[in-house]
Amino acid sequence: MVREHKLLTEMFEKRKTLSYKYDFALELVEYNEDRLHFLINYSVIRQNGNFLEIDDQFLQFFEQVLEVNEEINVGSINNNIQQVKENILYYLKENNENRRYEYLRKVKNALRKIGNVTLRNVVDLKRNINNTFKNEPNYSVKKAKLENHDRKRSDINILIEQTYKLISEEEQTFFKTAQDEELNRIITYLKLQLNECRHNLIEIQKQIIEFLNQIKYQSGVIEKIRQLKYLRDQFTIRAATDIDAILQQQDVLVFETNPTYPLKLSLDHLQSDADAFNSIDKVSKKIRSAAKVKLPLAGTINSQYLEPAEIEEFQINLEEVRNSFLASGNNLFDFIQGYHFDKHLSFEEKVTVYCQMISLYGSYFNLTEQYHQQMEVEYAMVYPQ
């Protein structure tokens, strides 16, 4: 066994997968088939076709020693209780001191075992319940498993009560007469252990109830949603259920579309805050870019319109006339009559220029009170100042 510990360790670790191939095992025993056959002959390993597994007895032994077993065995506690009872009976009937001591030793052994086994069972039970609740994917299996665990819990509870009764009520004669220091210690310790188990069991019971309730609730929800979904797909949900009435009562905000609260901005804030200015800047940029619309194209312009056409217009440079007049010594009217314009001007036009000159540049001229007359036009004598 020691020699094959590598193989057995490996097989034990893979015990859950159930399919440990013969060939793998062969590798671990350095391809020495005799060594495998030795184990098989002694029933440490069982061969099943092409697969190997550790014998159940050994597997249980390993699991119990390593405290990893998943099965909760209430029977062993029961056996131990029976054993205690039997040995007490023998003890009381036996007269030989040596043999009495032998029975006492057995009682002590069994009592010690009861404590350890019970505590172990409680711990296993708790772990199994948690595992079942968290890892079992199938709802009905999960429920059945939890109910089974609950039954085991009550079994353990009964056994604890029996043990308690045994050591504190039923066999008073034995415990009084035995008068063994170690026995008393074991019993005290056993009581402590049993008490701890009781408290744990109460907690476990609470947990199972909670888990079962959760499962019930969850499967209730699943069942309901399945039914509702069916009706919804049949388009009969509103007729077949009271959904209208239920929703009529629901005034939860989540049904409403997300509200916005359009509050007006504070003008003071907008004018004074730098951040606000940045925001305005951003917004204005956004608006500008949004306004980039495609301008409609105008039709083509007729080429005739584009041909150059000249129009001449004659203008008198009054400024120049004034400067010349200021340089001369003549009166304005005669000056204009004699001025050489670029174009020939009629008498009336010259009179107009005379008037324009006075009205524009009156302040440069010396307007006198003397009047002359020419061609029925009476005009004032104007000299440069």
Added chain:
Amino acid sequence: MIEVPKQTAAIFEILSKGQFISSNSSDEAIRKYYSVIEDGENFDLLFNYFNAINFQLERGDEFYYFSRKETKIDLERKIEQALKWIDIIDFFKTFDNSFGSGFRFTPSEVLVRLNVDAELKSKLEGLKRYSGGKDKFLDIIEKILEDLRKDRFVELENEISNQFKVLASFKYLEQLIMTINISAEIKDEIPE
């Protein structure tokens, strides 16, 4: 003038959008708000405070939310919303029976399951109507999750692994589902 906790404005901000405050949020601020509401007499205080402006602070199983008596919303819209939730919850419960408060998942996990679960796939195709014209499965899932996230029924717990967590407020949806009664004779007609 009533003295209210200093988080009141932030709480109002969330609840008034129709969102929920759940105890198992991974956002520390939300958890803080939850414990503030829960703490001592704060619930009554806030209840009265919000009641004065016509919002009713409601206490759920590990979550808080607002309701409003004179709601302006019509029944048709509520029904529409409820039917959408039925579709979505049905989909996720098909994905995993234990989909509920505290459940963690990633959209890609859902995607992987689609390949081996034809029922799930057909249900997701039914959800396409809520995806806003998106066709890809992942897009549809993400759109639905986005909707659930907006109302704070789920939250994105880990941005790197894209892991979502279902919040306590999801119980509100479950409870709503459970309160709907199916008339007895029709219940018998529904196939198992």
